Amino acid sequence: MLIFLLRRLLLTIPTLLGVALIVFALMRAIPGDVVTGLVGLEGNVAPERMDELRRMFGLDLPVHVQFGQWLMALLQGDLGSSLRTGRPVAVDLVLRFPVTLELTVLGLLIALIVAVPLGVTAALNRGRWLDAAGSLFVLLGLSIPGFFLGILLILAFSLQLGWLPPAGYVPFAEAPLDNLRHMLLPAASLGLILAAATTRIVRSSLLETLGRDYVRTARAKGLRERTVTYRHALRTALIPVVTVVGLQFGQLLGGAVIIEQVFSLPGVGRFALEGINLRDYPTVQGAVLLIAAAFVAVNLVVDVLYAVIDPRVRYG
Amino acid sequence: MAEPTAAGLDRSTSDRSTPGAEIARRLIMGAGGVGLVFVVLAVVAAVAAPWLAPYDPIALNPPARLQGPSALHWLGTDQYGRDTLSRIVHGGRASLSVAFAATIFALLVGGTLGALAGFYLGALDTAIMRFTDVLLSFPAILLAIALLAFLGSGFANLVLAIGVVYVGPFARVARAAVLTVREEQFVEASRALGSRDLRILTGAVIPAAAAPILVETTLRLAYALLAEASLSFLGLGTQPPAPSWGMMIAEGRRYLALSPWATVAPGLAIMVVVLGFNLLGDGLRDVLDPRLRRRR
Numbered sequence: 001m002l003i004f005l006l007r008r009l010l011l012t013i014p015t016l017l018g019v020a021l022i023v024f025a026l027m028r029a030i031p032g033d034v035v036t037g038l039v040g041l042e043g044n045v046a047p048e049r050m051d052e053l054r055r056m057f058g059l060d061l062p063v064h065v066q067f068g069q070w071l072m073a074l075l076q077g078d079l080g081s082s083l084r085t086g087r088p089v090a091v092d093l094v095l096r097f098p099v100t101l102e103l104t105v106l107g108l109l110i111a112l113i114v115a116v117p118l119g120v121t122a123a124l125n126r127g128r129w130l131d132a133a134g135s136l137f138v139l140l141g142l143s144i145p146g147f148f149l150g151i152l153l154i155l156a157f158s159l160q161l162g163w164l165p166p167a168g169y170v171p172f173a174e175a176p177l178d179n180l181r182h183m184l185l186p187a188a189s190l191g192l193i194l195a196a197a198t199t200r201i202v203r204s205s206l207l208e209t210l211g212r213d214y215v216r217t218a219r220a221k222g223l224r225e226r227t228v229t230y231r232h233a234l235r236t237a238l239i240p241v242v243t244v245v246g247l248q249f250g251q252l253l254g255g256a257v258i259i260e261q262v263f264s265l266p267g268v269g270r271f272a273l274e275g276i277n278l279r280d281y282p283t284v285q286g287a288v289l290l291i292a293a294a295f296v297a298v299n300l301v302v303d304v305l306y307a308v309i310d311p312r313v314r315y316g
Numbered sequence: 317m318a319e320p321t322a323a324g325l326d327r328s329t330s331d332r333s334t335p336g337a338e339i340a341r342r343l344i345m346g347a348g349g350v351g352l353v354f355v356v357l358a359v360v361a362a363v364a365a366p367w368l369a370p371y372d373p374i375a376l377n378p379p380a381r382l383q384g385p386s387a388l389h390w391l392g393t394d395q396y397g398r399d400t401l402s403r404i405v406h407g408g409r410a411s412l413s414v415a416f417a418a419t420i421f422a423l424l425v426g427g428t429l430g431a432l433a434g435f436y437l438g439a440l441d442t443a444i445m446r447f448t449d450v451l452l453s454f455p456a457i458l459l460a461i462a463l464l465a466f467l468g469s470g471f472a473n474l475v476l477a478i479g480v481v482y483v484g485p486f487a488r489v490a491r492a493a494v495l496t497v498r499e500e501q502f503v504e505a506s507r508a509l510g511s512r513d514l515r516i517l518t519g520a521v522i523p524a525a526a527a528p529i530l531v532e533t534t535l536r537l538a539y540a541l542l543a544e545a546s547l548s549f550l551g552l553g554t555q556p557p558a559p560s561w562g563m564m565i566a567e568g569r570r571y572l573a574l575s576p577w578a579t580v581a582p583g584l585a586i587m588v589v590v591l592g593f594n595l596l597g598d599g600l601r602d603v604l605d606p607r608l609r610r611r612r
Contacts, residue, residue, distance in 0.1 A: 018450030026466040143538070143591035145545050145562075148583035151569050155580075159573050254455025258546050273550060276465040288462045292454050299453070 004307055012300055019292045020074060023285055024067055079289070080282035082275075089286035093268060097290065099169060100267035103190065103259065104252040106183055110191025111198055112245070118195070119202025120234065126207065134199060141196020146255050150189035150262040157185060167264040186263040190255050194248050201244050206237040239310050246302025250295040257291070339603045348599015354592025362408035369402035374557040384577055392577035394568060400578050403559040404585045410560040411586070414474050414553070415540040421479030422540075423533055426486025431525070433487065434494030435517055444487065452484040456539075457546055464552040474553050478543045482536050489532045493525035500524065527604040534597035538590045545586050561586045 061069075073080075079089040122134030158166035164185050172179040209215060210233050218228045257269025264270070268287050275283030343349065361368060376396045383393045391400040426448075433444040451459070463477035497503060498521060506520040547553035548562030556563065561582040568579035 014446065015450060015453050018446075019453055022450065022454075023462070026462055029466050139591060139594060140587070142594055143587050145542050145549070145583070145586055145590075147546060147549050147562075148565060148586065151565065151572065151579060151583070155572060155576055251455050251457075254457040257455075257458060257461065258550065261550060272461070272465075276461075276552070281466070284462070284465050288454075288458060288465075291458050295455050295458075296453050 001307070005304060008300060008303055012296055015296055016293065019296065020071060020289070021067070023289055023292070024070060027281060027285055028063070074289070079286035082283050083280045084278055084283075089282050092271060092283075093286055093290050096266055096268050096271050097294075099265055100253070100256050100260065100269060100291075102172065102183060103186055103256050103265065103267060104249065106187035107190030107194060107252050107256075108245070108249050110187055111194035111248075114192065114195040115198035116202055116238075116241075119199040120206060120229075122199065122203045123206040123210070124229065131203075134203065138196045138200045141193050141199075144193065146189050146193050147258050147262050149192060150186065150259055153185045153189060154262075169265050182263075182265075186259045186265060189259050189262070190252055193255070194245070194252060197248060198241065198245055201241050202237070205240050206233060209233045209237040212236075239306075242309060243302060243306055246298065246305065249302070250298045253291050253295055253298070342603045343599050346599050346602065347595045348603070351592045351595025351597075351599060354588055355596055358408055358589045358592065359412060361405050362412045365405045365409055369399075369405045371399035371402040373398060373402045373406040373559050384575065391581045392575060394564070394575075394578040395571050400564075400581050403564055404561070404582055407559040407561045407564060407582060408585065408589075410554040410558060411541060411544050411548075411562070412589070414471065414478065414544045415537055417475040418478035418540045418544070419482065419533060419536050421475060422482035422486050422536065423529070425479070426483035427490045427529060429483070430487035430490025430492075431494050431517060431522060434491035435498060435513070435521060441491075445491070448484040448487045451480070454481075456481045457543060460543055460547060461550070461552060464547060469552055469555055471554075474544065474547065477547070478540050481543070482540065485536065486529075486532060490525070490529055493528045494521055497521055497524040531597055531601045531604060534593055534600055538593035538597065541586065541590050541593065 077090055079093070081088050082092070118134055118137065122131045125131050154166045157164045165182055166185075168182055170178045170182055210229075212233075215228060215233050218232045219225075223232075256267060257272065259265070260267040260270040261273055268290055272284050272287035272291075275281070275287065344352065365373075376398065377393070378396065385392050391404065393399055394403070429444050429448070433441040454462070459481050460477040463480060464473060467473045467477070502524070503516060503520050506516045511519065544553055544560070545562035545565075548560040549566045551563070551566065553562060554560035564582040565579050568575075568577075568582070572579055
């Protein structure tokens with residue numbers, strides 16, 4: 001287990017390096033460069049001054065040296081400073097990441113609360129109308145864009161019924177209940193879509209398990225159907241669900257970027273989008289790196305978790 | 317040398333024509349047929365937009381702004397008095413052409429990389445798959461957002477941003493599909509006949525591995541459409557005044573309380589077309605490979 005863990009940890013290093021390389025390459029692909037982007041908004045600047053600025057950013061050095069310096073700074077947690085506010089990007093990211101994390105974790109919870117019972121019900125009623133209703137939910141969930149679902153939820157629960165606020169954020173530490181009221185609709189927009197994909201997997205995985213020999217043995221022993229389904233079959237059936245949900249959880253981080261925009265939540269995604277509109281490249285770069293790193297970390301945790309639940313994986 | 321191979325291919329295609337018709341029949345009779353109808357309707361509407369749309373999609377008509385559905389404007393009007401139905405029909409052009417172009421880009425690049433990896437294995441395989449692993453270590457939409465943020469928006473960049481994101485999935489599917497057929501006898505036969513690698517790949521391996529790749533292509537079109545809508549919603553995709561569905565939702569939502577039609581109608585348009593591609597993809601998977609049916 002330790003060796004598996006170590007190997008898996010080591011494997012993330014080239015991945016993270018690749019992620020850093022792509023982000024670095026994208027920064028260089030900006031039409032013109034950072035300096036023209038920066039200066040373009042300020043007005044007329046002498047060419048000598050532009051060259052001076054380029055030297056300041058290290059843009060006159062060979063590319064591989066630039067990458068080396070940039071990577072060293074990155075490893076020390078230095079993501080540069082915002083071109084707008086002058087504040088270190090890392091400081092703002094630390095402030096904003098909890099919002100994104102809360103949103104995705106709540107989304108995941110909602111997905112599981114909806115998907116597991118729904119998938120089980122669909123599997124146990126295979127071919128009947130409950131199953132068909134489940135399939136309809138799955139198809140609609142896979143076809144609706146998250147931001148549109150968010151807007152429909154705002155339309156129904158904020159504008160029509162007036163139950164929940166349509167936008168805004170209150171820190172959990174200040175007012176826990178108010179925080180949850182603000183987070184419920186955004187988390188549901190993320191969670192219901194993940195629930196659709198998950199329901200499908202719970203259903204097919206449980207159906208497959210119910211056909212296995214050991215389930216038949218359990219039935220033959222005279223165990224009640226409930227016991228067979230929930231104690232024996234469902235446990236095994238949930239193993240593939242863990243992987244898929246884990247991988248999807250990473251995608252939630254991407255979805256959160258858009259949902260934060262819909263509900264005006266001050267998370268990392270909104271931070272990145274504000275940076276894009278202001279051509280504040282260090283901000284965008286920092287936010288993209290953070291979310292990508294979180295994504296890699298989530299996938300690592302899922303892999304390890306999978307090995308803990310299913311010992312066969314380790315030897316495979 | 318080429319003769320026997322060509323004859324062999326001819327025979328195999330003619331042998332397959334009857335099951336081919338059977339597959340088409342089963343696809344159309346099932347839910348896949350419904351999906352096909354949605355997709356064809358959307359494509360026809362987009363292509364024929366200038367003739368179908370009752371109004372100019374970008375002509376302003378302030379006195380008629382934010383109306384609900386009426387005989388004049390079936391789906392109402394937006395905040396500038398532009399006809400929502402006309403904008404949806406025209407918006408489909410942007411959304412669908414980006415989705416198709418991006419998916420074809422990903423299919424060509426990712427499919428080629430995956431096929432090469434699965435065919436040659438070894439160091440080339442390792443290099444290609446490590447590269448796709450890195451592409452896949454971003455949340456999909458984030459990579460597209462980052463690309464557009466740094467490259468700027470516009471049709472070509474939008475296609476590139478969405479296309480690059482799906483190179484990884486296509487490479488994986490193509491590699492897996494090629495792996496399952498590369499040891500088959502007809503591949504060996506082609507090799508025994510002295511065919512060169514390129515001919516073995518294009519003549520024997522790829523046609524046999526095409527089914528899962530076709531299914532993947534159809535389902536990716538659904539994702540690409542969702543991605544285009546999301547990016548346009550964020551203001552990174554299609555630029556105004558040309559309408560696109562995602563952008564219409566972003567513009568309409570500011571007037572959500574006054575007139576939800578301008579927001580809800582383009583959202584439903586996205587849903588119907590994405591649903592169409594999903595149904596078609598699922599249907600294709602069911603008829604092309606019944607074994608895959610239970611996995612999802």
